[in-house]
Amino acid sequence: MSLLKRIESPTDLKKLSPDQFPELCQEVRELIIDVISGVGGHLASNLGVVELTVALHYLLDMPHDKIIWDTSNQTYTHKLLTGRREQFHTIRQFGGISGFCKREESVYDAFNAGHAGTGVSAAVGFVEAREQLARSHKVVCVVGDGALTSGMTLEGLQHSGDMGRDFVVILNDNQMSISRNVGAISAYLNRTFTGEFYTRFCEETSHLLEAIPQIGASVKRMAMRAEELAKGLFLPGLLFEELGFRYVGPIDGHNFEHLLPTLENVLKLKGPTLLHVITKKGLGFEPAMNNPVWFHACSPFKRETGQPVKKPGHPSYSSVAARTLIRQARKDPRVMVITAAMCEGTEMTEFQKEFPTRLIDVGIAEQHAVTYAAGLAAENMRPVICMYSTFLQRAYDQIIHDVATQNLPVMFCIDRGGLVAEDGTTHHGVFDFAFLRHMPNMVVMAPKDENELQHMVQAGLVHDGPVAVRYPRGSSLGVPLDSEPIPLEIGQGELLAEGQDVAILAIGAMVSRAMQAAEKLRDDGVSVAVVNARFVKPLDKDLIREVAKNVKCLITVEEGCRMGGFGSAVLEFLSEEECWDLPTKVLGLPDWYIEQGPQDLLREKYGLTADGIYDQAKALHDRVSLKTILR
Numbered sequence: 001m002s003l004l005k006r007i008e009s010p011t012d013l014k015k016l017s018p019d020q021f022p023e024l025c026q027e028v029r030e031l032i033i034d035v036i037s038g039v040g041g042h043l044a045s046n047l048g049v050v051e052l053t054v055a056l057h058y059l060l061d062m063p064h065d066k067i068i069w070d071t072s073n074q075t076y077t078h079k080l081l082t083g084r085r086e087q088f089h090t091i092r093q094f095g096g097i098s099g100f101c102k103r104e105e106s107v108y109d110a111f112n113a114g115h116a117g118t119g120v121s122a123a124v125g126f127v128e129a130r131e132q133l134a135r136s137h138k139v140v141c142v143v144g145d146g147a148l149t150s151g152m153t154l155e156g157l158q159h160s161g162d163m164g165r166d167f168v169v170i171l172n173d174n175q176m177s178i179s180r181n182v183g184a185i186s187a188y189l190n191r192t193f194t195g196e197f198y199t200r201f202c203e204e205t206s207h208l209l210e211a212i213p214q215i216g217a218s219v220k221r222m223a224m225r226a227e228e229l230a231k232g233l234f235l236p237g238l239l240f241e242e243l244g245f246r247y248v249g250p251i252d253g254h255n256f257e258h259l260l261p262t263l264e265n266v267l268k269l270k271g272p273t274l275l276h277v278i279t280k281k282g283l284g285f286e287p288a289m290n291n292p293v294w295f296h297a298c299s300p301f302k303r304e305t306g307q308p309v310k311k312p313g314h315p316s317y318s319s320v321a322a323r324t325l326i327r328q329a330r331k332d333p334r335v336m337v338i339t340a341a342m343c344e345g346t347e348m349t350e351f352q353k354e355f356p357t358r359l360i361d362v363g364i365a366e367q368h369a370v371t372y373a374a375g376l377a378a379e380n381m382r383p384v385i386c387m388y389s390t391f392l393q394r395a396y397d398q399i400i401h402d403v404a405t406q407n408l409p410v411m412f413c414i415d416r417g418g419l420v421a422e423d424g425t426t427h428h429g430v431f432d433f434a435f436l437r438h439m440p441n442m443v444v445m446a447p448k449d450e451n452e453l454q455h456m457v458q459a460g461l462v463h464d465g466p467v468a469v470r471y472p473r474g475s476s477l478g479v480p481l482d483s484e485p486i487p488l489e490i491g492q493g494e495l496l497a498e499g500q501d502v503a504i505l506a507i508g509a510m511v512s513r514a515m516q517a518a519e520k521l522r523d524d525g526v527s528v529a530v531v532n533a534r535f536v537k538p539l540d541k542d543l544i545r546e547v548a549k550n551v552k553c554l555i556t557v558e559e560g561c562r563m564g565g566f567g568s569a570v571l572e573f574l575s576e577e578e579c580w581d582l583p584t585k586v587l588g589l590p591d592w593y594i595e596q597g598p599q600d601l602l603r604e605k606y607g608l609t610a611d612g613i614y615d616q617a618k619a620l621h622d623r624v625s626l627k628t629i630l631r
């Protein structure tokens with residue numbers, strides 16, 4: 001029987017002897033690679049923490065003790081060791097286990113995450129609760145070097161360092177965020193841990209001293225003490241020690257002979273301790289080691305070669321946005337792109353190649369990204385923030401306080417707007433319309449297709465104030481692109497079809513589905529007006545007023561939360577207009593967190609397909625007609 005199959009919980013792991021761990025890790029890696037090659041997922045980070053996870057579960061008393069995993073996309077081994085081996089093949093799929101920690105999934109998952117940089121703060125909360133409740137368990141936070149670029153991690157570290165309570169932070173340093181890590185702290189860790197200078201210093205001093213006859217050995221002993229001092233200068237300890245942590249490391253995170261005794265000792269130490277562990281992303285799978293960026297969050301791939309299975313389809317929305325930005329950047333030297341550790345995801349690598357000094361990766365620092373852009377805009381630059389919708393949530397106040405109140409021309413290219421599939425709850429970009437549209441000065445738009453996207457991006461680039469263009473994940477519709485992006489007029493919607501029975505007002509990716517639903521309704525003899533709203537703000541009030549006047553009922557549809565989004569904006573407008581006798585329905589996502597699953601399946605579940613829109617529109621129309629007959 002394989003070693004892994006003997007493990008139903010960490011208690012079973014403790015029955016193994018540490019010299020069996022390398023074999024266990026091999027089995028864990030094989031299983032992870034097998035499953036993730038079929039369903040996609042965060043392969044590289046997971047392969048990098050197999051030994052660390054085994055060591056933690058071996059030494060801790062789980063679930064009494066707590067591990068808080070920052071971001072938690074590196075928890076596949078943790079899942080395999082905590083009773084989820086049998087379900088592991090369902091990971092990231094509809095109805096299956098999550099690719100992240102989920103308290104509702106297991107008692108071993110202490111805290112949910114999906115966004116980076118929350119781990120230390122949450123863990124400090126666990127530590128304080130333990131003290132308040134007079135308990136004695138251990139709290140360990142595993143945080144990546146990428147997450148160290150996040151302000152929150154630093155806020156958490158400086159707070160816990162000052163509190164002085166027993167707490168272990170494990171810095172999992174693989175020198176990578178998704179792409180190569182950025183920033184001064186990363187450079188500092190790098191400089192010191194590769195330690196060329198430090199290693200050479202030690203070796204040379206040691207040889208020099210040994211060579212001195214008679215006194216050599218004793219001077220060397222003295223020198224060893226000096227070496228400890230030198231460590232403080234050359235190794236990263238200094239930074240963390242100044243923050244109030246005892247620093248231990250760096251150690252090899254794949255070598256149990258280093259990991260187990262060091263970790264065992266660290267767990268006994270009093271006060272805040274930081275253990276610096278060096279790991280390799282993708283370890284055990286050559287293609288992932290060679291290309292950790294693609295394998296950070298990969299789609300399904302061929303097990304033998306690591307080649308992606310997915311065939312290229314229509315260009316992605318992200319690539320069309322990037323192309324438009326490049327065109328404008330060639331003409332306007334003030335255009336700059338800012339990314340928060342998502343250069344590849346937002347497909348801005350081409351922009352980076354052409355304008356290496358005009359693409360700035362600030363690390364996992366969304367708040368800083370926004371205020372930094374505001375500073376640029378205040379000096380008449382044209383900054384464009386390319387960010388996933390879900391991560392922009394973190395910068396809500398910066399958008400209001402630093403951008404919108406000053407009416408600064410910062411453009412937000414909001415990628416992954418709407419449902420994003422397998423990453424699930426923490427990653428769906430469904431709140432953006434709602435959290436942006438109530439900000440005075442803000443323009444919020446979403447294109448019906450990639451051609452409209454390029455015109456919207458162009459409109460944003462020349463608009464004199466804050467603008468958000470929100471587009472979906474994945475392939476575009478495959479419509480032809482006009483040769484030149486022409487700025488759309490702000491606030492101008494598009495009437496796609498006239499009709500007298502039902503009006504469907506759709507925004508973004510829902511427009512094409514609304515058109516299909518309208519076709520079906522027409523087959524039933526229903527006369528349907530279809531509006532491509534284009535703008536959540538400012539609404540095209542004249543167009544909506546005109547359409548609303550001529551129909552018996554109206555439906556809005558968006559791939560976003562119903563509360564406070566596009567539909568709400570239309571309802572507010574209709575109420576302003578005292579349009580009291582127009583039956584209206586808002587289609588969108590309900591007031592709960594949407595689960596993981598393929599985009600199409602989720603759209604079907606939440607009625608955001610052509611058929612879903614048709615069903616709702618037909619039902620509303622039939623009810624209205626019945627009422628009219630009965631009157």
Ligand SMILES: Cc1ncc(C[n+]2csc(CCOP(=O)(O)OP(=O)(O)O)c2C)c(N)n1
Nearest residue numbers: 045114115116144145146147176177178341
């Ligand atoms: C707030 C936020 N911004 C961006 C991301 C996208 N993201 C996921 S993992 C990751 C890199 C994390 O690097 P690190 O903390 O070093 O962990 P590793 O994956 O290397 O273990 C990024 C940028 C995110 N999850 N959360």
